[in-house]
Amino acid sequence: MTSDESLFCTFEAAGRLFGVPIEDIKEVTAEVHCTGIPHSPDCVRGYVNIRGQIILALDLKRLLKLPLDSEPEAKRLVIFKQVVGPAFGLLVDEIGEIATVTKSEFAANQGVQTGLPVHGPSELVDRVCRLEKHLLVVLNPRKFLPLIENELSTKSSI
Amino acid sequence: MTDSRYSDFVLESREHLQVFEKSMLALEKATGGEVADLIDASFRVVHSLKGNSGFLGFHAVQKLAHATEEILENYRGANGTPPTHVVELLLLAIDRLSAMIEDLDHSHSHDVSTLLERLRSIEAHRTSEQPFADLSFHLPAPPTSVLPMLQSLDATGAVRGFHFASIDFTKHVSEWPQPLRFDCKLAAAKSLFEVKRALVGASQDRPWSELGSVDLTGMSLSDLSAALKANTGSTVEVAKAIELFYEPEDFSDGVPKASILCLALKDALLDASESEPQRAVPPVGHSTVVKKLSIESSVPSPVTSAVVVPPTFVSPAADQAPTRELVVAGKRLEPIVPSEKISSLRIQVDLLDRLMTLVGELTLVRNQSLLAFGEIDGTPRAIIQRLNSVTSELQEAVLKTRMQPVGNLFGRFPRMVRDLGRQLGKQVELVMIGQEVELDKTVLEQLSDPLTHLIRNSTDHGLETPDVRQQVGKSAIGQITLSAMAADGQVIIEIRDDGRGIDPNAVRAKLVALGIKTEVELQRISSKELYSTILLPGFSTAKQVSDVSGRGVGMDVVKTNIERLEGSLTIDSTPGLGTSIILRVPLTLAIIPCLIVTVGEERFAVPQRGLEEIVCLHPGGRGAIEHSYDEELYRLRDTLLPVVRLKDVLHRNSVFDAATKAQIMIDNAPKDRSPDCIEYILVLRTNGRKFGLLVGDVRGTEEVVVKPMHPSLKKIGIFAGATLMGDGKVALIANIDGIAEHADCYGTESPESSGKKERDPAEVHRILLFEFGPKEQFALPLVQVRRIESISMGQVEQVGNQSFITIDGVATRIVHLDKYLNVSACESTSNMHLLLPKFVAEPMGILVSRIVDTDTLAIDLQEATVEDPGILGTAIVRGKLSLFIDTQFLREKLFGTLPDETVSDEGKSRKHIQRSKGRTSHSARPVVKPHVLLVDDTPFFREVVKRYFERIGLNVTTAVDGIDGLHKLDSETFDLVVSDIEMPNMNGWEFCMAARERGCQTPFLALTSLSKQENASKASECGFDMFEEKLDHDRLVGSVRNLLGIEKGDVR
Helix, strand or coil: CCCCEEEEEEEEECCEEEEEEHHHEEEEECCCCCECCCCCCCCEEEEEEECCEEEEEEEHHHHCCCCCCCCCCCCEEEEECCCCCCCEEEEECEEEEEEEEEHHHHHHCCCCCCCCCCCCCHHHEEEEEECCCCEEEEECHHHHHHHHHHHHHHHHHC | CCCHHHHHHHHHHHHHHHHHHHHHHHHCCCCHHHHHHHHHHHHHHHHHHHHHHHHHCCHHHHHHHHHHHHHHHHHCCCCCECCHHHHHHHHHHHHHHHHHHHCHHHHHHCCCHHHHHHHHHHHHHHHCCCCCCCCCCCCCCCCCCHHHHHHHHHHHCCCCCCCCCCCCHHHHHHHCCCCCCHHHHHHHHHHHHHHHHHHHCCCCCCCHHHHCCCCCCCCCHHHHHHHHHHHCCCCHHHHHHHHHCCCHHHCCCHHHHHHHHHHHHHHHHHHHHHCCHHHCCCCCCHHHHHHHHHHCCCCCCCECCHHHCCHHHCCHHHHCCCCCCCEEECCCCCCCCCCHHHHCCCCCHHHHHHHHHHHHHHHHHHHHHHHHHCCCCHHHHHHHHHHHHHHHHHHHHHHHHCEEECHHHHCCHHHHHHHHHHHHCCEEEEEEECCCCEEEHHHHHHHHHHHHHHHHHHHHHHCCCHHHHHHCCCCCEEEEEEEEEEECCEEEEEEEECCCCCCHHHHHHHHHHHCCCCHHHHHHCCHHHHHHHHHCHHHHHCHHHHHHHCCCCCHHHHHHHHHHCCCEEEEEEECCCEEEEEEEEECCCCEEEEEEEEECCEEEEEEHHHEEEEEEECCCCCCCEEEECCEEEEEECCEEEEEEEHHHHHHCCCCCCHHHHHHHHHHCCHHHCCCCCCEEEEEEEECCEEEEEEECEEEEEEEEECECCCHHHCCCCCEEEEEECCCCCEEEEECHHHHHHHCCCCCEECHHHCCCHHHCCCCEEEEEEEECCCCCEEEEEHHHEEEEEEEEHHHCEEECCEEEEEECCEEEEEECHHHHCCCCCCCCCCEEEEEEECCCCCCEEEEECEEEEEEEEECCCECCCCCCCCEEEEEEECCEEEEEECHHHHHHHHHCCCCCCCCCHHHHHHHHHHHHCCCCCHHHCCCCCCEEEEECCCHHHHHHHHHHHHHCCCEEEEECCHHHHHHHHHHCCCCEEEECCCCCCCCHHHHHHHHHHCCCCCCEEEEECCCHHHHHHHHHHHCCCEEEECCCHHHHHHHHHHHHCCCCCCCC
16 A cells, blocks of 8 residues: 555445445444434444444434335444544445545546535545446545534534 | 653652651750751762752752752751741742742753752751850851951941840840740850850859849940950850840831840951951842841851740740741651652553553453353353452552652642731641541542642631630630541542631622622521532622631532542531631542443443432322422422433433423323333432432442543533443433433522421322221321330229329320210230320320321312211322321310410510400400401411410411402401411512501411521511411410400400
8 A cells, every 4th residue: 555545444225335444443333223312414324333432323314315115224333433433334235345534536436426415524535436346435424423413413403 | 941851859859858748847845866867868868869859950049959959967966956037948948849840941040059058057047056065166267258257247237326224134035035045045045045054254154043143234235245355255155245236126116126236246346357367257248138138137056955944935025026937737646757769660651551451451351251161060150250259359450559658749738827827816626537538540630639728718717816716715725627538439639727717697698799699598497508609600790708617718619529529518517616628539530330221122221329219100109200390309208309210311411491491391291101110319419409310210229440532522511421331331421410410400408407397388288098997997197296105004094984094294184086986996015105185284195006107198188078077178198088186185085275375475465465456456346256367378378376376266268379369358357367388489588578568456476486596587577567486386376365455355
């Protein structure tokens, strides 16, 4: 891997491919039993116990307003490192492979449409890159929690 | 620069300084051997501090520590107690050292030179002195600082021409005021002694008392100088005398005299030094010297034992002197054990937290193992059980690591109180109890600010100044007691002062002035609730309020802090005797006892702190949720409890408004409830209010380890955190306050905050159900029952056909109900009960065969069911017809006539005359029955009171509330209106005012269960002529007669 290349952990949700920088990820678990948190925004699925630590699980499909029907239940939880945000993870359908993307590849894909629902929050998407089969949408996990906080405060102000 | 290398140093230094400070404060009341121990302890820590700081290159710290150490060194080895001013200076040094330690990066730039100089000068004087017990003064040289001082005095010139008026040394010593600077005085006394001896030329071994007085009148300076010179071999002793006079405030006529003596002595000294040329006076600019003079104001002399300071030394003059510094540090400090250090170890809190998490995880593994192995095989089972017990112990041990004695926190207060006391001119003694009680580190840390604030408050506002205290007959020394006690998984911390207390009237006045409460509301609140209003934000921030209430700004902040700790704060105060503030905080924030409840499939933990009781709503049982307007209520004994369904709270994101509540009412319509559904109501208390939380099931209680809510979800108010359950799943912990707020549920006032609550809702009564004969069930409102006695029929005595029993030394008539009422007779058994009714003056008791129960219910009194004059009416209670007994009827049957009026003559005549103007006097036409309007919303009371009136020959018309009453007033004429106060639609106050506005002149009598004391003035304001409490038959009848102007028996 040269300095030009970046590694991305990829995962699927609603049949689409997403990725986050691999250095942001702490671990991926199969423990997805959530305890729902009433009053929290839709995209918060609840708390998951990961070896004694309570992790806040977010639902990627709901975050991005992807279609929910005919989907398999989320099977994996991608947990992020503390530097990304305190104790949270992303519920995804399937874990994909590690994708290596170079800077030039990203540059070549500048302007490519994500094809994500337009009413979804666009700030979560960092970059886009066309891989062999899929379009890889690279997300910025640092934007997830602020989105939730924002949603909570706008709701409470109503 | 401050990196981890120094963090250990900082931590350690902090501890050192704490020990040092503690020892210094303890010195002030230590005696004998303790002094040496304390000095030793201080010396050791300062020494380590010096060594460490030197090693790490913090030279400023090192220097200061060194100077401090030098001073301590002098007092080591039972060399006496350092005088107060030395202790003071050492405390200053501690402060400075602390400041430098906390700001290591800039410790070099701290200017410690002044402090160092002061320390050194003390040290210099000290080393030049001998113990006081030794009266021979063979001193090597006069203190170097003396000469420049003298010179400065000289330079001012102002005093030069003065002569000694008269200095009688003996007299002075006895008249000295007695501030705490004993030591200083002693030094002075000693020096004077020397001077005096020099003057009279007495030999060294003559005791002071034999020296007699010296008249120095008219003696000039040179005379004095000469006398001194003639009589002393050395000038040293003379020079010492000077030391005394640097404390001008110690002398009522102060400076001039002191200066004169100094001057004289200086002359003597200089004369002497002429013959000793090596003692040349260095020229010193006088301004700097003057400055120095004030700094080095006193020179120590050790007091070797308490004997030197006889108690008679305390003269009456003491009060005028600035005696402001008696602050005593605790009862007695524990000996500072240096070996403790060896057995302790510093651990990062992070690591402890991690240990906690891991232990929690281990507990889960254990639980899973327990499930996995079941009871199949004996062997693994035994292992698992051991795992079980080891895990539990481990968890306990890890929890303990976080615990620290509250003494760690209390330790700072003696100093604070001492300084504050001095600053405010108050004498304060701080007593600390229960320092060994342990609390979680986090709780302890968060308690620090509130406690500091409260103790400041107590010292500042709570305690009076010494003269005020003495005026009211208290000891001049105010006492603040800070105590900690562990109870019920909580720690109770009490801050009690014996100061002036809080004036409830001032609080009331302010509450009204600020518009927080109305007069009417204030009448109903207890003193405890009244004091709690001080904690309201609006209250405490109002400046003028803090003046009258004696409690300062920021109490609301204290309260918030305590509540954040899951704790509570209550204030109790007796005006004139002091105030006590009680904090209850949990032992730890990490683990709290919770009730595990479910809603649907989800489990929730409800902290038990606010839980008062649990009510099971069983379809077959009697209570049920009732509806009132837009609220759901449960009738809990004598109060109406608003009920919130946890389900609704969880499902509705936004704070409940009227529309939401209405929707909830529709959704929860009774028809929807399945008949076999059992639900529970948790009766919760929050902020002094109660409400019911309806949950599906209660699974039991559990001590849960609290994990805070995710930072991004802090806005969700209804949860306090989350926890891991035994099965490894996460459960949310409910925040009771948050839920109450979310559900917009204001709740009822809790019973203790309004003692009259049970009597307020008019139609609800507590009644006693009992039996006499086998057939009937009788009822009597509890308010009419004085008490119930168990009696043995063997004790009953017969006189004719009357039976008596002695109760409280009084022969009491026994009422057999079958003799007076048309009811079944009772088979006498050996043990019966005797019901003693209230409001009956004569000794009588109703014989009862069985007490059925007490019940709270709305009495729907039916009047005509049973025709019997002794039965007020009937009601169906618990499915059974119950007869309400008229105790006044029985009383009349037994004792005949009614007793005399009980109303005072004064009231009688005044009221009567007042109202008889403009209407016909009824005593003039006694043939017509007086017409009385009785307004009461309660059928039961209406019936009872009506009967009272009819029995004395009145014509009674009834009305159900104020509006009804006004209608009746319009259509008929009355001689008297008797009105209840607490009524729906229009209450008694409004009714009376409305009637008076219409020009109604009829006398009004307020008849209520409200306390007379508190409401009498309001009653007269509204236009009532009299005020009587409900059901006191004799008083009521007396008052009514009074108002009607009828004599007893007039109409009968």
